[in-house]
Each structure stands twice: as structure tokens, then as C-alpha cells.
Amino acid sequence: MKKIMIATKNEGKVKEFKQLFLKYGVDVISLLDMEEDIPDVEETGTTFEQNAALKAETISAVLNIPVIADDSGLEIRALEGRPGVYSARYAGTSKNDRANLDKVLTELTGVPDENRMARFVCVIAVAQPGKSTFTKRGTCEGKIGLHPTGKHGFGYDPIFIPNEYNRTMAQLSADEKNAISHRRNALSQLEDWLRRT
Numbered sequence: 244m245k246k247i248m249i250a251t252k253n254e255g256k257v258k259e260f261k262q263l264f265l266k267y268g269v270d271v272i273s274l275l276d277m278e279e280d281i282p283d284v285e286e287t288g289t290t291f292e293q294n295a296a297l298k299a300e301t302i303s304a305v306l307n308i309p310v311i312a313d314d315s316g317l318e319i320r321a322l323e324g325r326p327g328v329y330s331a332r333y334a335g336t337s338k339n340d341r342a343n344l345d346k347v348l349t350e351l352t353g354v355p356d357e358n359r360m361a362r363f364v365c366v367i368a369v370a371q372p373g374k375s376t377f378t379k380r381g382t383c384e385g386k387i388g389l390h391p392t393g394k395h396g397f398g399y400d401p402i403f404i405p406n407e408y409n410r411t412m413a414q415l416s417a418d419e420k421n422a423i424s425h426r427r428n429a430l431s432q433l434e435d436w437l438r439r440t
């Protein structure tokens with residue numbers, strides 16, 4: 244089976260990519276599979292595209308193989324797009340999912356349902372030795388609920404209600420999330436590259 248390295252240490256992303264790549268006959272490996280410890284790539288960019296490219300290119304250069312990376316996050320209209328690229332570390336550098344979503348809910352206290360619009364964004368970068376890096380962006384539109392609900396997924400899934408659903412992303416099964424997610428929508432745009440690789 245073909246193998247692809249994803250430059251991430253996020254278990255939630257790895258699990259989803261493993262399932263999403265199955266239909267392309269690709270086995271996903273990640274930094275969590277590496278024996279030697281690979282230091283975190285500092286996410287110094289101000290856009291998802293910059294950070295995804297930074298992670299993919301850094302790890303591709305270290306391993307000298309093609310690498311893809313995912314930079315993703317939640318953009319909330321009433322918060323002018325925050326937490327955005329800072330989604331993983333919104334409540335501090337310890338990357339605590341629960342603290343992050345509690346901070347969002349606190350900031351949205353008193354904001355009525357119709358003003359709680361949000362979108363998940365996922366940018367996938369592909370870095371290959373000797374070739375130019377390219378990126379693809381997928382989104383998933385929805386709104387922020389009033390309370391965390393559901394136990395599937397990761398991150399902000401318990402407070403994100405996708406459009407046309409009355410359940411949070413964390414109440415959807417893995418298959419249901421993978422059919423509509425920002426990650427699915429970004430990966431779909433890589434199909435040509437996957438066929439050629």
C-alpha cells in the first residue's frame with residue numbers, strides 16, 4: 244500500500260486522515276510513528292496557508308520525502324475570525340481543547356443564535372523535494388452552540404453545529420463528519436495529485 248507522511252502530532256487529525264485516505268488506497272503515517280523525536284515546527288505564519296507550508300516543508304526537508312501538512316482552525320464571525328490560526332493555542336500554549344472551547348463560549352455569552360455563525364477551515368500543504376509547495380483549502384460552514392455536546396471528534400467539535408444539522412460535529416459519527424468536514428473538502432482537491440503520485 245502507498246504511504247504518505249502527514250507532518251502532525253495531533254491524534255485527532257491522524258485518525259481522520261487514516262479514514263479519509265482509505266478510499267485512495269493510501270496508508271497514512273505521522274510524526275507520532277517516528278522513533279526519533281522530531282521537534283515541533285513553530286507556527287509563525289499569520290495564515291493557514293503559511294503555517295501548513297511551513298510544517299510540510301520543514302518535515303519534508305528533514306526526511307527528504309514528500310510530506311503533507313494540515314493547518315486548520317475555527318473562524319467565528321462575531322469574534323472577527325478568531326480563534327483562526329490560533330485555534331490550537333487559544334487559551335494558552337498547553338493546547339487544551341476544553342479550555343479553548345470554554346474561552347470561545349465565554350466570549351460569545353449573550354450572543355444570539357443568528358449571530359453565532361462560524362466556519363472550520365483546513366488547509367493542506369504538499370511539499371516535495373525539488374518541487375514547489377502547493378496548498379488546498381477546504382471549509383465547513385456552521386454555527387456555535389450554547390453548550391458542549393457529544394463525544395466524537397476533537398477540538399471544537401462539541402460546540403460546532405454544521406449547517407443543515409441540529410447536532411454538533413461531536414455528535415456525528417466519524418463517517419458523517421468525514422463526509423462534510425473541512426478536512427474532507429481540502430483532501431478532495433488533492434485527488435489529481437494523489438492519482439499522479
Ligand SMILES: O=c1[nH]c(=O)c2ncn([C@@H]3O[C@H](COP(=O)(O)OP(=O)(O)OP(=O)(O)O)[C@@H](O)[C@H]3O)c2[nH]1
Nearest residue numbers: 251252253313314315316317330331397398399400
Ligand atoms: O473541533 C475541531 N474539529 C476539527 O476537525 C478541527 N480541525 C482543527 N481544529 C482546531 O484547530 C486546531 C488546529 O491547529 P493546528 O492546525 O496547528 O494543529 P495542531 O497544533 O493541533 O497539530 P499540528 O498538525 O500542528 O501538529 C486544533 O488543535 C483544533 O483546536 C479542529 N477542531
Ligand SMILES: [Mg+2]
Nearest residue numbers: 253286314331
Ligand atoms: Mg499546530
